[in-house]
Amino acid sequence: MNSKMNLLFQKSNMGVGKRKQSIARVFLKPGKGDLIINNIPGEKYLQYNANHIDTIKDPLKKLQLEEQFDMIAIVKGGGLTGQTEAIQLGVARLLCKFEPTNRSILKPHGFLTRDARIKERKKYGLRKARKAPQYSKR
Template identity: 45%
Template sequence: MSVQYYEGVGRRKEATARVRVMSGNGKFIVNDKPAEDYFTRLGDLEAILAPLAAAGEDRSRLDITVQVKGGGVTGQTDAVKLGMARALVKMNADLVAVMRKYGFLTRDARVKERKKPGLKRARKAPTYTKR
């Protein structure tokens, strides 16, 4: 027996998240752990669930499973948020306007700039000494 689910892939910095949304009883699992245990930073879980709130969906009637890898906490949080929005749009195509309005479907393309030769970091030059 297969379960009908809607999948969305989100990326941010070096993080990639595969989010699956299906009808159920409110389970939210991230990398085989409850979401509350995986995203412990204040405000991260609320940011991830913001697309659900904007769509007017009730979390208690949806099961959400997430596989996220790479990056750090902020990158993973934003990747899951984008994946969640994309999965909800696949579930209900009428939500595109709402998701666009709040900016949930826009991928944040900012990544760390590469280090340049002769510099300490991407742009920081060694201290200049006259003598």
């Protein structure tokens, strides 16, 4: 059993997704459609938010594979929405790694596109990235 778990959590079986500050490492194993995030059931981790759960499962739904794989995700950083989208990207990338023909199905739906928008850095002389101190003429 332990050797099977070691085979599951190898780099070759991993899909990585990023969004804002969130980084998700996703593993798929044959199963009945369970979702586990950071060793917590996915529904509980995502606070029973149906939109987040559907977002994660969308790539599997497009390929009619939602009842064939269990998803295990290890997520760090960011908030729930960023983590959700990071997991979705990781799942889509992993499905393309397993079967290259899946790419042509997932690509038009935008599942393989990395959303590169991140928080802009703070500049010196300003309060935030773009917010300047109040200007006083006199």
